[in-house]
Amino acid sequence: MQLLLVFRSPLLGYLSTCLNVMLILKQSGYVLYDQIAEGRYAGPLGVIRESKSLMKGYKWKRFKLDxxxxxxxILTGLTLGLVGIYVIPYQTLAATVFYEELRSTKEMEPALESSNDHSTMDHAVVQ
Incomplete structure (x- = not known):
């Protein structure tokens, strides 16, 4: 009974909302850079919108990575930031690789869907 009360608490809802916002905004930096580099920057809301659509279905994986x-x-805190010399570049590279993999996966999905449509059309024409 007490366990159900914990899951109904507004604090849990607030924390899950904060987590979603943090994950989306973390990816926004990478999306922003790509939009500027490709010359298709559409303002801050466009960046957040694209970041949201990119992270759809991948928030849990990003949470596990973080x-x-x-x-x-914790070790960085215990060493007063000394280990951060190693950790910060390592974490940044891991996030960058995650973004690149995510982006290539999302770019391949429409191609796979369209090739499936063509194969079913070819199959329909043969019959």
């Missing part, structure tokens, strides 16, 4: 660094963050 959470995997919790030990490193």
């Amino acid at each position: 959470f995997s660094f919790i030990g490193w963050y």
Whole structure:
């Protein structure tokens, strides 16, 4: 009974909302850079919109990636930031690789869908 009360608490809803916002905004920096580099920058809301659509279905994976660094963050705090010389570039590279993989996956999805449409059309024409 007490467990159900914990899940109904407004604090849990607030924390999950904050987590979603943080994950989307973390990816926004990468989307912003790509939009500027490709010459299709449409303002801050466009960046956030694209970041939201890019992260759809991948928030849990990004959370697990960020959470995997919790030990490193604790060690950085214990060493007064000394280990951060190693951890910050490592975490940034991991986030960048995650973004690049996510972007290539999202770019391949429409191509796969259209090739499936063509194969069903070819199959329909043969019959």
